[in-house]
Amino acid sequence: MHHDKPAKPLPATGRISRRQVLGTAAKATTLPLMPLIATSCTTPVQPSELAFSAEARTILDAFVDRIIPADANGPGAIDAGVVFYINNALTNWNSQEKDQLVEGLFQLTRTARQRYDQDFALLSDANKDALLRDMEDGVIAGFPDSSAIFNRLHRLTLEGMFSDPYYGGNQSYAGWDLIGYPGAVMASTPDMQRMGGRLPPLHTSAYGSDYDGD
Amino acid sequence: MAITLPETDVVVVGLGAAGGVAVLPLTRAGLQVVGLEAGTWMNPGTDYKADEIHNNVRALVTTGNKVAGEVPTVRRSPTETAVQQARHPMMNAVGGTSIHYHAQSWRLNPWDFRVRSATLERYGASYIPEDTTLEDWPVSYADMEPYYDHIEYEVGVSGTAGNLNGQINPAGNIFEGPRSRDYPMPPLRSCDFLDHMLEAGRAVGYHPYHGPAAINSQAYDGRPGCQYHGYCDRGGCHVRAKNSTDVSTIPKAMATGNLEVRDNCNVRRIEADNTGKVTGVTYLRDGEEYFQPARAVLMGCYTYENIRLLLLSRSGFYPNGLGNNRGQVGRHYFGHWDIQGGTLVTALFPFDINIWYGAIAQGVMVDDWADDNFDHGGMGFIGGASLHVYTEKHPIGAAAMGTFGKVERNWGSAWKDFIRVNAGRTQTAYIQTNTFPYTHTYADLDPLVRDPFGDPVLRITNGPKRNEPMAAAHAADKMEAWFRAAGACDIVNTGGGVGPALSTHAHGGTRMGSNPDTSVCDPWGFSFEARNLGVIGGSVMPTAGARNPTQTLQALAWRTAQHLVDDWNSITA
Numbered sequence: 001m002h003h004d005k006p007a008k009p010l011p012a013t014g015r016i017s018r019r020q021v022l023g024t025a026a027k028a029t030t031l032p033l034m035p036l037i038a039t040s041c042t043t044p045v046q047p048s049e050l051a052f053s054a055e056a057r058t059i060l061d062a063f064v065d066r067i068i069p070a071d072a073n074g075p076g077a078i079d080a081g082v083v084f085y086i087n088n089a090l091t092n093w094n095s096q097e098k099d100q101l102v103e104g105l106f107q108l109t110r111t112a113r114q115r116y117d118q119d120f121a122l123l124s125d126a127n128k129d130a131l132l133r134d135m136e137d138g139v140i141a142g143f144p145d146s147s148a149i150f151n152r153l154h155r156l157t158l159e160g161m162f163s164d165p166y167y168g169g170n171q172s173y174a175g176w177d178l179i180g181y182p183g184a185v186m187a188s189t190p191d192m193q194r195m196g197g198r199l200p201p202l203h204t205s206a207y208g209s210d211y212d213g214d
Numbered sequence: 215m216a217i218t219l220p221e222t223d224v225v226v227v228g229l230g231a232a233g234g235v236a237v238l239p240l241t242r243a244g245l246q247v248v249g250l251e252a253g254t255w256m257n258p259g260t261d262y263k264a265d266e267i268h269n270n271v272r273a274l275v276t277t278g279n280k281v282a283g284e285v286p287t288v289r290r291s292p293t294e295t296a297v298q299q300a301r302h303p304m305m306n307a308v309g310g311t312s313i314h315y316h317a318q319s320w321r322l323n324p325w326d327f328r329v330r331s332a333t334l335e336r337y338g339a340s341y342i343p344e345d346t347t348l349e350d351w352p353v354s355y356a357d358m359e360p361y362y363d364h365i366e367y368e369v370g371v372s373g374t375a376g377n378l379n380g381q382i383n384p385a386g387n388i389f390e391g392p393r394s395r396d397y398p399m400p401p402l403r404s405c406d407f408l409d410h411m412l413e414a415g416r417a418v419g420y421h422p423y424h425g426p427a428a429i430n431s432q433a434y435d436g437r438p439g440c441q442y443h444g445y446c447d448r449g450g451c452h453v454r455a456k457n458s459t460d461v462s463t464i465p466k467a468m469a470t471g472n473l474e475v476r477d478n479c480n481v482r483r484i485e486a487d488n489t490g491k492v493t494g495v496t497y498l499r500d501g502e503e504y505f506q507p508a509r510a511v512l513m514g515c516y517t518y519e520n521i522r523l524l525l526l527s528r529s530g531f532y533p534n535g536l537g538n539n540r541g542q543v544g545r546h547y548f549g550h551w552d553i554q555g556g557t558l559v560t561a562l563f564p565f566d567i568n569i570w571y572g573a574i575a576q577g578v579m580v581d582d583w584a585d586d587n588f589d590h591g592g593m594g595f596i597g598g599a600s601l602h603v604y605t606e607k608h609p610i611g612a613a614a615m616g617t618f619g620k621v622e623r624n625w626g627s628a629w630k631d632f633i634r635v636n637a638g639r640t641q642t643a644y645i646q647t648n649t650f651p652y653t654h655t656y657a658d659l660d661p662l663v664r665d666p667f668g669d670p671v672l673r674i675t676n677g678p679k680r681n682e683p684m685a686a687a688h689a690a691d692k693m694e695a696w697f698r699a700a701g702a703c704d705i706v707n708t709g710g711g712v713g714p715a716l717s718t719h720a721h722g723g724t725r726m727g728s729n730p731d732t733s734v735c736d737p738w739g740f741s742f743e744a745r746n747l748g749v750i751g752g753s754v755m756p757t758a759g760a761r762n763p764t765q766t767l768q769a770l771a772w773r774t775a776q777h778l779v780d781d782w783n784s785i786t787a
Contacts, residue, residue, distance in 0.1 A: 067625040073634050093272055129626065136623070154625060155614075162609040163267045178630070179637035181570055181609040184264040186452065187441035188571030193405035193605065195568050198638070206264040 051090035051098055059105040060086065060153075062121035066128050067157045075174040077157055085160030085169030086153075097152060104149035111140050166207040173203045216496055221507040222248045222474075224778065225495050226514050227481050227523070230310020232750040233514025234459025235768045236775035238368060241472035243779040248506060249464075250497055252280040253306030254477040256313060256460065262450040266608040269449035275314050276448050278306035280480055284665040286518050286657070286672040288715045296673045298663050302716050303448060304516045308475060309460025311516065311718075312428075313450045315764060316574040317457065318602075319371045319428040321362045322759040322766050323585045324355035324391040329650070329757055332586060333596050341596050343681035347546050347651045351756050352728045352737030353773075355391040361769035361776075363394055368466070369768065370434050370457040372399035373426025386423050389581045399431045402440060402576045407567045407641075411578050411603045414700035420580045420692075425602060427575035428457040428765070437461060444606045446573040479504075482667070484511055484527040484536050484747065492536070492747045509786040510746040510778055514771065517720035517753040521547065521657050522672045524724065524734075537724075537741035542734045544658050546651035546725040549676065549717025550758045553644055556711025557599070557686040559693040560642040561702035562618055567639055570612075572605025577644075580696065583689040584760035585648060595681045597648030599689035600760040601696065603641055612637040618704040643693045647686040649721070649758035652677055657723050676713055683710025719763050724753040726770075738781075739774035746785050748774045 052060060060083055070076035077083075090098040108131065112120035116127055123131070134140050136154075138147035160169030162176065164184060170176060176183060182192070183202035192199060223245040226233045233249065240247050256262075261275065268274050281304040287296035305311045325332055328350045333341050342348065365371065375396045376386025401424035404412075408424070415422035429446075432439045440455045454461045467473040480498040485505070487493050494507035513520050524543045527536040535543050551557070580601040581587055590596055613633050614624075621629045654677025659670040687710035694707050726749075727733030730742035735754050741747040750771035752763050759766070778785055 068630055069627050071627045071630065073627070073630055076630075132625075133623065157625075158613055159267065159271060159610055162613045163271075164265050166265070167267055175613070176609055178634050179609060179613055180566065180634075181612065181638070184445075185443055185571070186264060187443055190403060190405065192571050193407070193442070193568055195406035195410065195566060198566055199568060199570070 051087045052102065056102050056105050057083070058121045059109050059119075062128065063105065063108070063132075063153060064157045064160070066125065066132055067154055068161055074178055075172070077161055079171070080161050080169055080174040081171035082157055082160030082169045085163065085167050086156045088168045089156060089159070094156070100145075101149060101152060104146070104153070107143050107146070108135060111143060164207065165205050173201065177201055216503040216505040218505045218507065221494075221509070222246050223508065224248070224510050224512060225250060225506055225508040226512045227484075227495060228252070228310065228514040228516070228519070229308050229459065229464060229475065230305070230514060230516065231312040231315070231459060231764050232767050232771040233512065234309060234312065234464045235365065235369065236512055236514060236750050236771040237467040237473050238463045239772055239775040239779060241467040241470040244472060245779065245782075247467070247473045248508070249473060249475045250479040250481055250495060250506070251306070251308050251475065251477050252480055253278060253308065255308045256450055258450055258452055258454050262452045264443050264445045264452075266445070266610050269314075269445055270447065270608060271610065273301065273303065273448065275450055276303035276305050277301065278304060280306045281516075281519075284519070284522070284671050286674050286716060287660045287663050288674045288676065290676055292675055295662070296660060296675070298671065299716050303718060304518065307460070308464060308477060309458040312458040312764065313456075313460065314448045316447060316762065317428040318575045318577075318762045319369075319373075319426050319765040320759070320761040321358070321390060321393070322355070322761070323389060325586045326648070326757060326759045327351040327354050327358070329596065329648075336586070337590060337596070341590070343596070343650060343652075343679075345652045345654060345677070347653055347732065349727050349729075349732065349756055352726055358766070358769055358773070359391070359394060361773045362765065364772050365765055365768045367398050369428055369459070369462045370399065370430055371397055371426050371428050371765065372431035373397040373401050374424055376423060384421065387579070387581055388421050389585065389587045397426065399434055401425070402427055402429060402431045402573065403442070405569070405572060405576070405605060407569050407605065408576070408578045408603070411696070411700055415578065415580055415696055418695055418699045420582045420696065422578045422580050425575065425577050425579040427573070429573065429575055430455045430457065435462065440573060442572050442576065444571040444573070444608070446575065447606060481523065482526075484513070484523060486527070486529045486531055486536060486744060488530055490531045490744055492744050510748065512748040512750055512775065512778070514750045517547070517723055517751055518657070518672050520749060520751055520753040521723040522659070525659050526669055532743070537734055537743045537747060539743055540731055542725070542732065544723050545656050546733075546756065547657040547674070547723035548649055548651050548655050548721055548758070549674075549714035550719030550721065550763070551647040551649045551682040551686055551711070551713055552719060553642070554714040554717055555647070555682075555686070556708055556713070557645045557647065557690055558642055558706070558708040558711070559645065559690050559697065560616060560640060560706045561697035561700075562636060562704040563639045563701060564703045565639065565701070567641065569605040569607050569641065570638065574604050574606045576606070577602050577604030581760070583692045593684075593688070595684040595688070597650075597681065597685045598760060599645045599647040599686050601689060601693045602644040602646070604644060607638070612640075615640055616706060618706060643697070645686060645689055645693060646760050646762070647682050647689065648760045649682055651722050651725070651756065652679065654678070674716065676715065679713060682713065686710040719752065719758060721752050721755045721758045721763065724749045725756050726754040727756060738777040739770060740777070740785065748778060750774050
């Protein structure tokens with residue numbers, strides 16, 4: 001056909017819990033570098049390589065965690081496996097922008113060291129957010145494309161959170177539950193278009209509904 | 215050296231929305247037709263997904279193998295260097311863009327066919343927009359009615375008649391021209407949000423109705439009805455309920471035994487002899503060059519490639535491109551002033567509207583502020599825009615919503631709380647404005663940018679317009695009032711917009727008309743200069759209505775093909 005097919009799924013070798021992989025996800029900086037292979041059986045897009053070094057992965061974890069934090073409204077980007085999505089995207093479909101985005105992450109942490117004498121991932125949430133606002137606004141000296149890089153990383157974070165779990169993110173349908181999208185279906189009934197409150201979650205993927213989200 | 219193939223009666227270049235229709239009257243009349251298509255057959259079972267990444271983010275259905283290398287460049291004035299766009303949802307496949315389009319399927323309003331004379335009659339010469347090359351169409355609504363009817367029945371269109379032989383039905387579009395019979399299928403099903411908007415529209419004095427769609431609302435022609443799964447936009451139909459030509463008219467034409475579909479053919483040139491007559495088509499397939507002789511050729515590519523192929527097909531008789539000895543090819547081109555032109559009215563409701571599922575064409579339309587359906591006296595513009603609300607919301611797009619100034623940043627916990635509540639509560643109306651041709655808006659060959667074969671890509675020059683943004687802004691305010699009547703708590707209204715860069719509703723460039731000095735094609739869609747060359751598709755349309763063009767260009771394609779059958783001897787002499 002006229003486009004790249006996703007790589008074939010690796011044979012399942014027993015399921016690993018997402019929590020086992022991510023540990024206590026909120027402390028992104030304490031995570032060891034884990035292979036970025038998502039754990040769901042509905043996630044057959046398997047990267048043949050890792051897009052990130054351990055250092056870049058640590059910065060990206062901290063970035064997505066501030067874009068969509070875990071809070072009273074439920075899981076955040078880390079819990080939902082957004083970094084799996086971004087890794088899959090940058091090793092396959094979006095590989096042409098990988099180098100620029102990874103360099104942007106390093107520039108972000110270099111700016112953190114200049115400003116706070118600490119790596120970005122080790123800053124307080126308030127200082128991370130202050131730096132991210134300046135990155136989004138394009139006002140960091142020596143970081144000329146910061147706004148465009150922020151926007152791409154922000155966009156990829158949203159794609160990872162709200163795309164079909166097939167692509168590695170939106171684990172346990174955390175993103176779809178957040179906004180009330182019930183799930184991918186092959187047919188909808190009139191009742192699924194009724195108004196008057198939220199629709200109940202279906203937790204279905206376009207690529208099979210067998211994934212139960214741990 | 216090209217391999218010369220045995221002669222056929224007709225070559226149709228491109229088997230999309232237009233070419234896929236034209237093959238049916240030709241083959242039914244017994245003509246031998248070769249359809250040359252740059253793409254191949256899609257497989258609804260495996261190629262189409264209920265997946266926003268697949269359809270919308272990565273554009274895997276709409277990405278073509280050939281068009282990817284020939285996306286036009288765009289500029290806003292003749293002094294700028296035009297810049298090539300990253301991609302455009304043209305498509306190479308049997309069925310073409312009719313596979314992934316929204317399938318809103320309209321007849322134009324009778325006024326659309328005679329905008330110039332109707333404007334002069336009602337408002338006077340001062341209302342003709344400055345710099346326009348506007349002409350009446352060489353056909354009237356009455357001329358088109360039988361061909362619209364063919365499309366509605368042979369392609370399959372669902373809807374409610376608003377004017378059945380002069381009898382007005384307020385459940386349909388009361389402004390439409392008289393139709394000789396009803397649609398073959400009732401409209402797509404309604405839903406709570408659409409019923410709510412219908413009621414609100416009536417409350418503010420508009421005449422809303424369920425829009426027509428080339429989608430089965432029930433089983434038709436051996437295929438099932440719509441499943442409303444919400445991935446119609448830029449995706450093909452997994453159950454073949456969307457009546458793209460690869461599942462409707464092309465299989466019927468193949469059943470006659472007179473159509474050969476030749477896929478993966480990259481047409482490079484239309485050939486002409488030294489009397490100006492077209493002799494056939496040169497194309498590449500699997501690296502081999504072929505010449506397919508034909509008694510007549512119909513060009514059925516997307517507007518951009520119809521124009522480009524004519525300009526590239528130079529010969530002794532046509533030194534400036536085929537059928538271009540009067541310099542009209544590429545003139546009178548324009549993109550539709552619609553949502554791509556930046557006319558956006560987005561509403562936030564204080565309740566869940568639950569439009570995740572459905573289809574873009576499952577919608578309610580208002581025509582009160584389109585065409586000449588209201589008095590323009592004192593307003594300083596002509597035309598207007600249709601207002602359309604619809605279903606089908608995708609989760610990434612929903613989460614990436616505008617936030618109506620309610621959160622400081624589109625990230626962090628405050629934003630997350632905002633989208634938790636509101637991602638399922640917004641709608642951006644689809645507003646489509648009557649659009650006209652201008653002297654400063656045209657297509658030609660780019661002097662710098664080339665396709666992978668070394669041929670220039672097309673260059674689009676979009677000059678400034680005054681009428682369209684005024685008409686669009688007027689309609690956008692009417693849309694805002696409609697949303698407010700429906701209980702919207704916040705609205706963002708961008709007004710008239712700036713106009714499209716490239717357009718998925720590209721019109722003109724091989725305009726049909728009565729005067730060979732100002733048009734490329736005659737009133738039947740045949741070249742004034744190359745008499746056995748017909749052109750079908752949006753490139754022949756002289757104006758854009760306040761609605762999607764596909765059914766009109768399909769009706770024209772049928773009419774052009776039927777004319778070739780009826781006048782075969784004189785056209786191919």
